[in-house]
Amino acid sequence: MKKRMAFGVACVLSVAISSAFTINPNPIVSSGALAYANGSSSTYLTDGNLLNWKSVNAKDIAIQVTAGPSKLFIHWESFGDCAWATDFTTGCGHSGTAFKNFKIMTSANSTNGQDGDWEEALEIKDNPVMARGVTIDFTGKSWFRMVGTEESGPLLEIEAFDVSNGGNDTWFFMGTSISQMGIKQQDDDQSKTMADWIHEKYPQYNPAMLRGGIGCINSTEVVAHLSEYLAYAGNVKFWAIEMGTNDAWGGGDWNLETFRKNMQTIIDSAKAHNIVPILARIIATDSAKAQWQINPKFLEAIDSLTVQNKLPKGPDLYTYFREHPELLASDGVHPNGETGGGHMIHQLWAEALYPLYENESGSGEVKIITQNTTHLKEQQVRVQGRTIRIIGALEPEFKVMLLNPIGQVLETHKIKSTDNVEFKTNAPTGNYILVIRGQSNAITTQVTIK
Secondary structure (H helix, E strand, O other): OOEEEEEOOOOEEEEEEOOOOOOOOOOEOOOOOEEEEOOEEOOOOOOOOOOOOOOEOOOEEEEEOOOOOOEEEEEEEEOOOOOOOOOOOOOOOOOOOOOOOEEEEEEOOOOOOOOOOOEEEEEEOOOOOOEEEEEEEOOOOOEEEEEEOOOOOOEEEEEEEEOOOOOOOEEEEEEOHHHHHHOOOOOOOOOOOHHHHHHHHOOOOOOEEEEEEOOOOOHHHHHHOHHHHHHHHOOOOEEEEEOOOOOOOOOOOOOHHHHHHHHHHHHHHHHHOOOEEEEOEOOOOOHHHHOOOOOHHHHHHHHHHHHHOOOOOOOEHHHHHHHOHHHEOOOOOOEOHHHOHHHHHHHHHHHHHHHHHHHHHHHOEEEEEEEOOOOEEEEEEEEEOOEEEEEOOOOOEEEEEEEOOOOOEEEEEEEEOOOOEEEEOOOOOEEEEEEEEOOOOEEEEEEEEO
């Protein structure tokens, strides 16, 4: 729920939500969109599939999306060896060509991605990472175009999300080779990403996923490169962090305090940039093959960091993979794509994150507090599926209206302060506006009907 407006000079409105991690939907507008790469049509770039290796090399890429969004969050992902960055770790080398130097252009009247009038929306210089997202103004436009000074290298996917209303359902998956292989590995074309799982359960949400695993990296190297993480993924709302396998390698605890300190630094840095970090419990090994297991003290560190920093709870990769060693590769450490290991990492992340979306999809309670010079009242709005209940009152008598996003009134009720009002609208699922108006006070808030 978000504060929208307050009417009346004496009314001050604040909104307190049961979850501190509000997720605002950002509908995807690029899936299946018309795309051109160097003037030729392409279905790969917008097929919505992050789990196949169908890629395109081009220096001029144009995509037509439905007109309407005033702002777009554009996410692109390169291939390489699936590492997010090639030079953050000395433990092993990585390869890949990032889309490095290009301009993002927009048009309202192009017909084929080449003709028409184009305006520069943003210029990207010296980009070193394989997955990144940026926000551009898109008012009145229907095409965006990425024009580079050199070939892009293999691009797996380009996605565009409508963030006109402040959508922040954006995720960066910071991790080790577990994420490099698990979050970005191919099981088969029928596999689902975390975003697919979330959308299937909560259709109004389309998470944007930036996959940031780097093989061999440990928490010390992440801290050493935090400035780069923040430069290239600092505009993403949530960091889904899988870290610790390399810190805990071999089963000992000699590196425990360094790991704990580094993870706190990562958490503090994320929070300072309005990013919500979420920690996964370190994946278990198949100790029969790897000849070692994660020291439980590292798991305790993850658990305590989550509690102490009041973070949402991440997936328990340790318990699941300890009970399902068949999903690990022959080294006993990494997820096995052939048996569904990567598929399960996506699913486990989604299942851990469901409570965040459940709160935003109508099962939580929102308290709207208004105050003026003469009184303090507490107003409660509870949304359960299609039923909206108003509890309490601003004044002895007031009017409650339910509006659609373009301001059309769907239902109106006049009630007294001692009454409750219940909307049982037939409106389709989506976001609506609730207006509560008295003689001298009025407040509005957004509600979601599912």
